[in-house]
Every structure is written in C-alpha cells, then in structure tokens.
Amino acid sequence: DAGVIQSPRHEVTEMGQEVTLRCKPISGHNSLFWYRQTMMRGLELLIYFNNNVPIDDSGMPEDRFSAKMPNASFSTLKIQPSEPRDSAVYFCASSSHLANTEAFFGQGTRLTVV
Amino acid sequence: EDQVTQSPEALRLQEGESSSLNCSYTVSGLRGLFWYRQDPGKGPEFLFTLYSAGEEKEKERLKATLTKKESFLHITAPKPEDSATYLCAVQVAYKLSFGAGTTVTVRA
Numbered sequence: 001d002a003g004v005i006q007s008p009r010h011e012v013t014e015m016g017q018e019v020t021l022r023c024k025p026i027s028g029h030n031s032l033f034w035y036r037q038t039m040m041r042g043l044e045l046l047i048y049f050n051n052n053v054p055i056d057d058s059g060m061p062e063d064r065f066s067a068k069m070p071n072a073s074f075s076t077l078k079i080q081p082s083e084p085r086d087s088a089v090y091f092c093a094s095s096s097h098l099a100n101t102e103a104f105f106g107q108g109t110r111l112t113v114v
Numbered sequence: 115e116d117q118v119t120q121s122p123e124a125l126r127l128q129e130g131e132s133s134s135l136n137c138s139y140t141v142s143g144l145r146g147l148f149w150y151r152q153d154p155g156k157g158p159e160f161l162f163t164l165y166s167a168g169e170e171k172e173k174e175r176l177k178a179t180l181t182k183k184e185s186f187l188h189i190t191a192p193k194p195e196d197s198a199t200y201l202c203a204v205q206v207a208y209k210l211s212f213g214a215g216t217t218v219t220v221r222a
Contacts, residue, residue, distance in 0.1 A: 004157075033210075043158070043201070043212040055208065091157050102148070103210070105157030 004106035006092050012112045018080040021109045023092030024073055033103060034067055034077050035091040043091070049075065082113045116141040118204050120213035127220045130191045135216045137202035138184040146205040147185050149178050151198045152215070158201055192220045 005024040013019050025032050034046040047057040052069045060067070064083070069075040079086055089110050093103035117140045127133055139147070146165050150158035162171040164180035171178045175196060177188040187200055199217045203210040 042214045043203075045209055045211075048208065050208075093157070102160050102163055104160065107155075108157050 004092055004094055004104055006090075006106035006109050008109060009107060010110045010112075012114065013082055015083055015113055016081045017113075018078065019082045019086075019111060019113075021077040021090050021092075021111070023075045023077070023106060025075070025092070025094030026104055027073070029094035029096050029104075030072065031095045031097060031103075032069060032075050033093040033095075034075070035093065035105075037089045037091060037108070038087075046077070079111075082111075084113045087111055087113050116204065116206055116211050118202060118211055118213040120200075120202055120216050122216060123214070124217045125219070127189070127192050127218065129193055129220055129222050132188070132190045132192070134189070135187040135200055135218070136184060137187070137213055139202075139204045140183075141204050141206050141211070143206050144204055145207070147180055148203040148205065148210065149176075149185070149187055150201040150203065150212075152201055153198050161200075189218065192218070194220045194222050196220050 007022045031050050033048040035043050037043045046059045047067045048055055049069045065079055067077045089108045091105050091108045093105045095103040119138045121136045146163050148163050149161040151161055152158045162178040167182045169180050175190050179186045197220045199215040201212050201215045203212045
C-alpha cells in the first residue's frame with residue numbers, strides 16, 4: 001500500500017481565498033484524522049471520522065474550517081476564507097479501527113496564507 | 115485538562131552516547147501511550163504503544179517504558195540516522211494528545 005496520500009504537498013494562497021486539502025487514507029482503514037502542526041501549538045487534532053461519519057469536530061478552530069468524507073477513500077479539509085494564522089502543516093492520518101490509534105500519517109500539506 | 119510534557123526539548127548526542135527522553139502525563143482514563151518519530155518535512159511515524167505500567171517495548175536501538183505518571187524512551191548507542199523529533203502521545207477515549215516533542219541530534 002502507498003500509505004496515506006495527501007495533496008497538495010505545498011499550498012500558497014492569499015488571505016480570503018478558499019483552500020481545499022485532500023486525503024486518501026490507507027485502503028481498509030475505517031478511521032481518519034485531520035491534524036494541524038505549528039511550532040507554537042504542536043500537533044492538534046482537528047476532527048476525526050469513523051466509517052465516513054464525523055465523530056468529533058471539537059478541535060476545528062472556527063466555522064471557517066469544514067471537513068467531509070464522502071466515501072471510504074477520500075476526505076477533504078476546507079478553509080474558507082483563509083487567514084494568515086491558518087498557516088501550518090496539515091496532516092491526515094488513518095487507522096484500522098477507531099479504538100486503535102496506531103495511526104499512519106501522510107506526508108502533510110504545508111499551507112502558507114499570505 | 116489532559117497534559118503531556120516532554121523533556122528535554124532538544125538533545126545533542128555523540129554517536130554511541132546512550133540517553134533517555136521523558137514524557138510525563140496528567141490524564142484521566144489513559145487508554146494507551148504512543149511514541150512516534152518525525153523526520154523533517156514528513157509525517158509522524160509510529161514506533162510503540164504502551165498500555166500499562168511496567169510494560170516495555172523495544173525496536174532496534176529504542177526501548178520504551180511506562181509508569182503510572184511517565185514514559186521513557188531510551189536510545190542505546192545511537193547512530194546519526196536516529197536523529198529526529200520524537201513525539202509521545204496519550205490516548206484518552208478516541209483522541210490522541212501529543213507532547214511538543216524532543217528533537218534528537220546524533221553527531222558522528
């Protein structure tokens with residue numbers, strides 16, 4: 001398996017623009033997590049899904065952030081409108097079971113909002 | 115509030131110089147403690163899961179141990195390729211809360 005695949009790897013956008021990050025989890029995994037990593041706050045869990053259903057989105061910072069998982073092989077994290085403070089590395093991770101958090105991480109998307 | 119504290123923030127070692135990293139935690143209902151390795155520009159890579167005090171896990175030059183309040187990651191005779199940031203995380207319910215990490219640099 002190719003592992004968790006994220007795209008794009010890098011994204012530079014202007015403040016106010018919509019940004020969409022994409023994730024393909026490992027085939028057969030039914031839990032998916034979105035994390036954000038910054039120097040100041042480290043790795044923070046934003047939202048997680050189980051069997052394509054959002055279970056907990058309490059980590060989503062604001063209404064500008066939204067995430068979807070239309071099927072077992074694809075998820076998106078959208079920021080609209082983007083702000084400079086959203087600049088961070090966003091990771092997607094998947095695991096075979098929600099109670100099994102031996103999660104496998106993607107390479108991340110480095111987002112820069114100017 | 116659940117807290118995970120890692121120390122030291124950074125560690126510089128000479129090749130072959132063994133050392134330990136610390137992860138102390140304050141959580142209610144710990145389900146597991148995880149160690150990950152992160153290389154620059156990459157996502158965290160899973161190393162170990164520990165579930166109960168007294169448990170130990172080993173992988174090559176790394177050994178993780180767990181007590182009721184903290185976990186240690188021992189690096190024995192490190193090599194330059196062990197240079198990375200090591201993250202610990204605690205699982206409460208279905209959530210992982212990560213520490214800030216310890217950045218290890220091993221010089222040849």
